[in-house]
Amino acid sequence: MKKISLALLFSFYQFLSAFGQASHTDSSTYSKRPLKLEEVNFVSSYYNQDGNNSAVTGGIGTEKLVDLANVLDLVYLKTDKHNRLYNLNLEMGIDHYTSASSDKIDPSTVSSASSHDTRYYPSITLSRKDNKRTTLGIGLSYSNEFDYTSWGIGASYTKASKNNNREFSVHLQSYFDQWTVIYPIELRPPGGGFSGHGGGRKDNVPNTYKPRDSYSSSFSYSWVINKRFQMMTLMDLIYQTGLLATDYQRVYFTDNSERIENLPGKRFKLPLGLRANYFIGDRVIMRLYYRYYMDDWGIRSNTLSLEMPVKITPFMSISPFYRYYQQTVADYFAPYGMSTTGQTYYTSDYDLSKFSSQFFGAGIRFTPENGVFKMKHFTSLELRYGHYIRTTGLVSDIISLNATFK
DSSP states (O other), X not given: OOOOOHHHHHHHHHHHSOOSSOOOOOGGGOOOEEEEEEEEEEEEEEEEEEOSBOTTTTSOBOOOEEEEEEEEXXXXXXXXXXXXXXXXXXXEEEEEEEETTGGGGSTTSSSOGGGEEEEEEEEEEEEEEOTTSEEEEEEEEEEEETTEEEEEEEEEEEEEOTTSSEEEEEEEEEEEEEEEOOOOGGGOOTTSSOOOTTTTSOOOOOOOEEEEEEEEEEEEEEEEOSXXXXXXXXXXXXXXXXXXXXXXXXXXXXXXXXXXXXXXXXXXXXXXXXXXXXXXXXXXXXXXXXXXXXXXXXXXXXXXXXXXXXXXXXXXXXXXXXXXXXXXXXXXXXXXXXXXXXXXSBBOOGXXXXXXXXXXEEEEEEXXXXXXXXXXXXXXXXXXXXXXXXXXXXXXXXXXXXXXXX
């Protein structure tokens, strides 16, 4: 039920991984070996946001939220007798948040169940790379929190050129979600089967669930232009169907009436992106990213980001970054009290409003020759901080730690 800017979090975690042409192991050097733990990655982050445009209370009210997230990733490798390399990733994520806006589902309560929640999201992926530079992968994921459960399944195909300078990838992903229907307390029909679960009161009616399914296909093509310059093009096709509105978010109309948010049951998204890496000497890398986005709800957006890692010493680097984002308003958005009763679809969620945003900060990365704190298996430690501001008034901060063990 938390209301976090997912684009912001996704962008921040993208910065945690150094972009570039994927490193390919020469299959001629493979030798048969059993499944072995190769790498352990641990990411922990603290996120804090505030604002005054909560969709739960119709586009006004606090957006204050705090989120603590931890992800543990285990990487196993195995080579078979045909010199095929297997990569098994096991990941477990746990988020815990407190949300002042979600607590307003039932304003008569204090610190109800909806004011905080814990989300668990394990996943497993398996890939196999053969001697023809072809990699096939499959994956399963699960996510559960207070008002929804999600299952995900995915598959991938990657083909590299003979000299490993070019690579084409396709990723297919499907998510099957089940929402628990929760209305604002004053809009719940008596005995209508819509649960008050988490709203602070027990309605003694069974929970009602509604589905939301998401299907995506991602295509990318990367190539090394020369020893200093690398590029990648990206395209996603995303289709969603089911309950795309959030039933506990209120909308207020010009006649002073009140309803729950109502949005179309289908949505198509098309993001197009371009990445470029340029190595400026031996110490500086310039990483550029541009994305254009459109959907059939009327939103058009542009994203431009720049990151410039600078190697201070052979074992330490800093990475300042900046991202600018701008989007148009969705067809169904109106501020508090501005929707009209003749509309079929309506929302006061400012994530669907017209706005621009900036996200900036820096990271510092340590890779000591003898290991972090002289622990030889503790190979790298990275700290990052980012500050986000949006023209709607939303502001947030995120600090993250990323540790790698090999």
